[in-house]
Amino acid sequence: EAQLVESGGGLVKPGGSLILSCAGSGFDFSYAWMSWLRQAPGKGLEWVGRIQSKAAGESTDYAAPVKGRFTIARDDFRKTVYLQMSSLKIEDTAVYHCTTGGGYDGFEDWGQGTLVTVSS
Amino acid sequence: DIQMTQFPSSLSASVGDRVTITCRASQNINRYLNWYQYKPGKAPKHLINAASSLQSGVPSRFSGSGSGTDFTLTISGLQPEDFATYYCQQSYITPPTFGQGTKVEVK
Numbered sequence: 001e002a003q004l005v006e007s008g009g010g011l012v013k014p015g016g017s018l019i020l021s022c023a024g025s026g027f028d029f030s031y032a033w034m035s036w037l038r039q040a041p042g043k044g045l046e047w048v049g050r051i052q053s054k055a056a057g058e059s060t061d062y063a064a065p066v067k068g069r070f071t072i073a074r075d076d077f078r079k080t081v082y083l084q085m086s087s088l089k090i091e092d093t094a095v096y097h098c099t100t101g102g103g104y105d106g107f108e109d110w111g112q113g114t115l116v117t118v119s120s
Numbered sequence: 121d122i123q124m125t126q127f128p129s130s131l132s133a134s135v136g137d138r139v140t141i142t143c144r145a146s147q148n149i150n151r152y153l154n155w156y157q158y159k160p161g162k163a164p165k166h167l168i169n170a171a172s173s174l175q176s177g178v179p180s181r182f183s184g185s186g187s188g189t190d191f192t193l194t195i196s197g198l199q200p201e202d203f204a205t206y207y208c209q210q211s212y213i214t215p216p217t218f219g220q221g222t223k224v225e226v227k
Contacts, residue, residue: 004163045158045207045218063215097164106154106211108175110163 002027002109004098009114012088016118020083022098022111029079030054035102036072036083038094039113046094050102051081066092088118122146122210126219132227139195141222143208148188152212155184155193158205158221168193169211198224 008020024032035050049062051072060072071084081098095115099107123146133139143153151171158164166175168184171191181196195202203226208219 039158044220045156045164045209047216047218061214102216104152104211106166106169106209106216107156107164108166110165112161112163 002100004100004109004111006096006098006111006114009096009116011117011119013120014088014090014118016088017084017086018088018116020085020096020098020114020116022081022083024079024081024100027100027109030076032100033102034072034074034081035099035107036081036096037099037107038092038096038116040091040094043094047102048083048096085116088116090118092116093118121215122149122213122217124208124210124217124219126206126208126222128222129220130223130225132225133198134227135198135200137198137227139198139202139224141193141206141208141224143186143191143193143219145189145191145210149210149212151187152210153184153186153191154209154211155182156207156209157202158207164207167206195224 003025006022012018031053033052036048049072052059069087074081095113097113099110101108125144153171155168156164167178172184183194185192205221205223207221
């Protein structure tokens with residue numbers, strides 16, 4: 001059974017940076033596309049971005065609100081995907097989930113999420 | 121971006137009820153439609169992909185239908201563990217987009 005565990009959330013000031021990690025187990029991590037999604041307080045789910053598998057070219061895509069500020073990377077040896085966030089804004093406050101997939105088949109397995117709060 | 125509209129935004133139901141949630145896409149997405157169950161503090165659950173294909177381990181009381189722009193999620197015989205928020209999501213075109221959610225509450 002696939003398991004995803006996010007870590008690295010916390011309180012950060014506007015303009016600051018933070019790196020989230022997501023450790024995967026119970027599936028073939030190196031072949032999985034990995035995605036990040038978020039849910040802001042009182043709002044719905046929002047896609048943040050994804051990284052394809054190395055076999056698929058390890059290409060990345062990002063949502064418009066985070067493009068140029070967030071970067072997704074993966075370490076297949078450590079079975080971990082990262083979300084590097086910089087120039088954080090108050091509106092980036094959310095619970096961030098990592099997931100497997102993100103292509104035509106949707107977001108298959110999810111982590112419980114990690115809370116990022118951007119506040120002065 | 122493709123806009124996904126879900127309705128109702130919330131509904132009240134009792135255990136055993138049949139519940140139907142509707143999702144409409146702003147353009148044709150064929151059958152690239154997913155449904156998720158979201159409970160606060162828990163890992164969201166992928167229920168259905170390709171509009172009607174039940175994910176492994178999902179109870180058969182959940183079913184999905186539709187194609188093109190109009191889709192439905194039906195729960196036949198609501199169980200206590202089904203009280204949650206449900207989201208539809210299109211996976212046809214990047215960026216993937218979600219409906220605003222339907223909260224299923226206890227009547």
